[in-house]
Amino acid sequence: MTKFVLRRLLQAIPTLLGISIVIFVVIRLAPGDPVNLFFDPTIKGEDLERMRRQLGLDRPLYVQYVDWVTSLLRGDFGRSFVTHEPVLKRIAERLPNTIQLSLVAVVISLLVGPTLGILAATHRGGPIDQLVRVMAVAVDAVPNFWLGLMLILILAVQFRLFPSGGMYTLRGAFMPPLLDRLWHLALPALVLAAGPIALYSRLMRTEMLEVLSQDYIRTAQSKGLAERAVLYGHALRNAVLPIVTVLGGTLPFLFGGAVVTESVFSWPGMGRLFVDAAYSRDYPMVLGISIIASVLVVVGQLLSDILYGVVDPRIRYS
Amino acid sequence: MTAEPMPQAGVEIRPLRPSTGLSLTQLALRRLRQDRLTLLAMTVLASLGLLALLAPVITEHVIRQSPERVDLLKTFSPPNAENILGTDENGRDQLARLLYGARVSLAIGFAAALINMTIGVTIGAVAAYYGRTVDDAITWFINTVRSIPGLFLLILVGALFRPSVEVLILVLGLLSWPGIGRLVRGQVLSIKEREFVVAARTVGAGDIRIIFFHILPNVIPLVITYAGIDIGGIILVESTISYLGLGVQPPTPSWGNMLSGSTRYFTQAPWLIIAPGALIWVTVLCLYLIADGLRDALDPRLKT
Numbered sequence: 001m002t003k004f005v006l007r008r009l010l011q012a013i014p015t016l017l018g019i020s021i022v023i024f025v026v027i028r029l030a031p032g033d034p035v036n037l038f039f040d041p042t043i044k045g046e047d048l049e050r051m052r053r054q055l056g057l058d059r060p061l062y063v064q065y066v067d068w069v070t071s072l073l074r075g076d077f078g079r080s081f082v083t084h085e086p087v088l089k090r091i092a093e094r095l096p097n098t099i100q101l102s103l104v105a106v107v108i109s110l111l112v113g114p115t116l117g118i119l120a121a122t123h124r125g126g127p128i129d130q131l132v133r134v135m136a137v138a139v140d141a142v143p144n145f146w147l148g149l150m151l152i153l154i155l156a157v158q159f160r161l162f163p164s165g166g167m168y169t170l171r172g173a174f175m176p177p178l179l180d181r182l183w184h185l186a187l188p189a190l191v192l193a194a195g196p197i198a199l200y201s202r203l204m205r206t207e208m209l210e211v212l213s214q215d216y217i218r219t220a221q222s223k224g225l226a227e228r229a230v231l232y233g234h235a236l237r238n239a240v241l242p243i244v245t246v247l248g249g250t251l252p253f254l255f256g257g258a259v260v261t262e263s264v265f266s267w268p269g270m271g272r273l274f275v276d277a278a279y280s281r282d283y284p285m286v287l288g289i290s291i292i293a294s295v296l297v298v299v300g301q302l303l304s305d306i307l308y309g310v311v312d313p314r315i316r317y318s
Numbered sequence: 319m320t321a322e323p324m325p326q327a328g329v330e331i332r333p334l335r336p337s338t339g340l341s342l343t344q345l346a347l348r349r350l351r352q353d354r355l356t357l358l359a360m361t362v363l364a365s366l367g368l369l370a371l372l373a374p375v376i377t378e379h380v381i382r383q384s385p386e387r388v389d390l391l392k393t394f395s396p397p398n399a400e401n402i403l404g405t406d407e408n409g410r411d412q413l414a415r416l417l418y419g420a421r422v423s424l425a426i427g428f429a430a431a432l433i434n435m436t437i438g439v440t441i442g443a444v445a446a447y448y449g450r451t452v453d454d455a456i457t458w459f460i461n462t463v464r465s466i467p468g469l470f471l472l473i474l475v476g477a478l479f480r481p482s483v484e485v486l487i488l489v490l491g492l493l494s495w496p497g498i499g500r501l502v503r504g505q506v507l508s509i510k511e512r513e514f515v516v517a518a519r520t521v522g523a524g525d526i527r528i529i530f531f532h533i534l535p536n537v538i539p540l541v542i543t544y545a546g547i548d549i550g551g552i553i554l555v556e557s558t559i560s561y562l563g564l565g566v567q568p569p570t571p572s573w574g575n576m577l578s579g580s581t582r583y584f585t586q587a588p589w590l591i592i593a594p595g596a597l598i599w600v601t602v603l604c605l606y607l608i609a610d611g612l613r614d615a616l617d618p619r620l621k622t
Contacts, residue, residue: 018461023471143558149591279563
């Protein structure tokens with residue numbers, strides 16, 4: 001097991017290197033001199049030359065790249081152009097909010113998605129099955145931000161059932177803080193969970209149908225076990241495995257989705273910070289968040305691989 | 319009459335499958351004709367495409383509204399006889415802007431998909447065909463790009479370049495090929511071991527010839543099936559970054575950027591939120607349904 005974890009850890013290194021190269025290249029492809037990009041856009045002539053020397057921009061690209069990566073490893077992500085605070089500090093303030101939102105979305109999708117998949121599989125061909133499948137395609141095709149806008153329009157503006165955004169009621173909250181937070185979380189978490197719900201329900205349906213056609217299920221049924229016991233005791237255990245594999249794969253989706261959802265619902269998380277930074281051309285911030293988000297995705301994939309190795313021992317030896 | 323092979327003296331030739339005298343394409347078309355949902359999706363999508371193509375004619379002669387004429391005395395007017403879908407915050411006619419927006423959104427979807435398909439198919443095939451170091455390098459690159467949340471990279475590019483529509487097409491095409499690349503790689507890995515490829519090599523065919531004339535034709539069904547999902551996905555991504563204000567830049571209308579002022583529309587003009595989003599939804603839904611239908615028609619074994 002230790003060997004398996006170590007091997008997976010080593011495999012993550014080239015990916016992380018690759019991510020840093022891709023982001024470095026994208027930044028350097030941008031039009032204009034990095035000095036104008038990162039500092040004062042009006043600097044010209046001699047001052048520009050001096051700035052370039054000071055920042056090491058006159059040295060070969062690979063030296064600059066290595067420097068940049070070493071400073072990242074030391075935890076030096078630079079300072080925001082706008083607030084002049086260290087980038088890492090700002091991210092650390094916002095990240096917990098994004099994690100909170102994503103966790104609630106993951107919990108919702110893991111509860112709803114597989115349940116719908118099982119319902120569809122056990123009612124194969126019937127109206128429930130049709131409904132679940134139509135819903136999955138419809139959710140796949142809906143632009144996430146528009147789903148959020150429509151929910152706000154209907155549930156927040158028209159019927160005033162939910163707040164239209166934010167994390168908490170500013171003044172005169174009529175609920176205890178925890179409930180107030182959940183009340184604010186409901187709509188954004190639902191929007192963020194929509195995609196994964198569709199994915200999990202489809203996956204669970206296919207897998208459940210596959211498992212239900214296997215011999216050991218027929219054995220269980222023929223020895224007279226109750227249908228419930230067969231479904232939940234025998235079939236579900238094996239059918240749930242693929243969900244674990246895609247759990248890591250949904251992470252990039254969740255972070256991407258968080259950018260959109262947080263913007264729609266004014267949720268003060270990392271995604272919203274990212275969009276605001278992109279708007280105001282706060283490059284160190286934009287860079288820092290891209291790197292952190294990518295690293296989190298790689299770590300998440302790593303964890304889900306390891307988790308898969310734990311629940312399915314066959315994986316470790318292949 | 320079916321085209322049975324002519325019996326020759328002393329040799330009895332039996333076809334491998336009961337011949338219907340139809341090619342695989344004809345069989346696929348026959349299955350497609352019975353698939354009402356897919357046909358409906360195709361009709362809707364074709365109509366949308368036609369409306370987009372004819373946008374200048376329709377806006378000028380049928381609805382008699384310009385997508386660009388600002389009229390500050392008529393801002394946020396609800397749908398009425400003159401402005402069928404109402405007007406926006408600058409008093410511009412929404413229907414006219416939606417029609418022109420369709421041109422932009424559809425053009426971006428189809429053009430960027432053409433780019434990413436070309437790159438993805440070529441690179442995926444090359445990786446799988448040559449294997450070893452080439453494959454390792456390409457697989458590493460594909461996995462790397464897939465680990466960066468796609469939207470982040472696009473927003474990064476959007477912030478750095480403030481792209482024109484042409485640049486946006488290029489960027490979307492260049493950033494989104496790893497998906498199809500990985501699929502094609504997997505497919506080619508299995509095809510390249512088949513007998514007909516070995517046979518082609520035995521008679522002296524070169525690598526290029528084998529890849530393009532023997533292997534790639536077998537990938538076409540996969541590519542056709544994936545195309546709908548690909549185009550739909552790009553339209554969704556484009557609308558998202560345009561909504562965030564980092565994609566198609568105003569005054570050029572796209573379905574996404576027509577929603578970017580939405581915070582002001584909620585109480586004043588809900589029709590400005592409903593219409594563009596509904597159009598994106600219907601378009602992408604049609605593309606996904608067509609992809610599903612084509613997959614079933616081209617390879618009925620995959621039907622779930």
